[in-house]
Amino acid sequence: MIAVLGDCMLDIVMQTASPVLQSSYCLAQATVSPGGSAANFAVWAARLGAEVGLIAKVGEDVLGRALLRDLEQEGVAGSVVVGKETTGLTLALVDQGGNRIMLAARGATSAMSTDDLDWTLLDRADLLHVTAFSFFEDAPRNAALTAMRYVKRRGNLLSLDPATCNYLQGVGAEAFFTMAREVDIFFPNLAEGRVLTGEHQAERVMHALLRRFPVVALKMGADGAMAGTGDTILHQPGFAVPVVDVTGAGDAFAAAFVVTWLAHHDLAAALKEGNRIAAGVVQAVGARCFTVVPLGSSLR
Numbered sequence: 699m700i701a702v703l704g705d706c707m708l709d710i711v712m713q714t715a716s717p718v719l720q721s722s723y724c725l726a727q728a729t730v731s732p733g734g735s736a737a738n739f740a741v742w743a744a745r746l747g748a749e750v751g752l753i754a755k756v757g758e759d760v761l762g763r764a765l766l767r768d769l770e771q772e773g774v775a776g777s778v779v780v781g782k783e784t785t786g787l788t789l790a791l792v793d794q795g796g797n798r799i800m801l802a803a804r805g806a807t808s809a810m811s812t813d814d815l816d817w818t819l820l821d822r823a824d825l826l827h828v829t830a831f832s833f834f835e836d837a838p839r840n841a842a843l844t845a846m847r848y849v850k851r852r853g854n855l856l857s858l859d860p861a862t863c864n865y866l867q868g869v870g871a872e873a874f875f876t877m878a879r880e881v882d883i884f885f886p887n888l889a890e891g892r893v894l895t896g897e898h899q900a901e902r903v904m905h906a907l908l909r910r911f912p913v914v915a916l917k918m919g920a921d922g923a924m925a926g927t928g929d930t931i932l933h934q935p936g937f938a939v940p941v942v943d944v945t946g947a948g949d950a951f952a953a954a955f956v957v958t959w960l961a962h963h964d965l966a967a968a969l970k971e972g973n974r975i976a977a978g979v980v981q982a983v984g985a986r987c988f989t990v991v992p993l994g995s996s997l998r
Contacts, residue, residue, distance in 0.1 A: 704736025707786035742953035946985020
């Protein structure tokens with residue numbers, strides 16, 4: 699079983715063909731859908747056939763109830779706590795090239811604490827996936843680190859997504875590595891890898907991270923991804939697909955990689971499946987929408 703810990707929020711994606719300028723007025727198209735990095739991972743892992751449970755927190759409001767119903771429909775086991783805070787919201791401003799600016803009102807996600815941990819779920823987990831969005835504030839960070847230590851003491855696996863460059867630059871590489879020291883599978887994107895290692899070229903970033911983590915999967919957007927373990931580093935080019943919205947593509951990649959890795963321990967297969975699912979996500983608006991990538995699609 700896969701346990702996931704982190705944010706469960708509502709996503710509002712605003713798409714505009716105009717530049718977003720100060721004091722300007724832009725026409726946009728809006729899409730509202732379930733989101734949150736950890737919840738996205740959990741849903742994609744469930745869709746790919748894994749047994750999944752999510753540890754998160756939402757508010758006692760209409761948005762929280764809607765998110766809980768959605769998780770139930772997606773087959774994600776319920777360990778989501780309902781608190782007094784409002785349910786978290788993320789606003790993504792997306793331009794015509796698929797680039798985005800993210801604004802987050804984290805609400806109940808920021809209030810998750812060790813009291814909200816589901817120990818029964820953690821006991822059952824073969825792997826716990828955490829997103830470092832949970833490291834932003836004291837209470838959820840303590841909860842995440844406590845859950846991570848608990849899972850490792852039981853001899854099971856940890857995977858971690860480092861979240862954002864801004865956070866990594868603020869906390870510093872060594873402090874982050876200290877929190878992540880027991881992680882087995884690490885999922886940075888290239889920009890995050892550069893911040894953490896001080897290296898620029900992707901292979902050098904990979905070599906530096908593999909000195910700290912047993913398995914690293916480096917997300918590189920249109921250039922695909924790299925994955926490595928030990929002395930082996932593989933590169934899978936990205937699929938040549940139209941990019942509409944990249945929201946949630948990294949979460950989908952990580953979920954597909956983990957599900958495939960746990961099933962087969964095949965680095966190439968996990969990398970290819972991660973790229974395939976991520977390529978399907980970027981072709982539609984929303985973190986959980988998907989456009990099938992034909993098997994004959996060319997690679998970049």
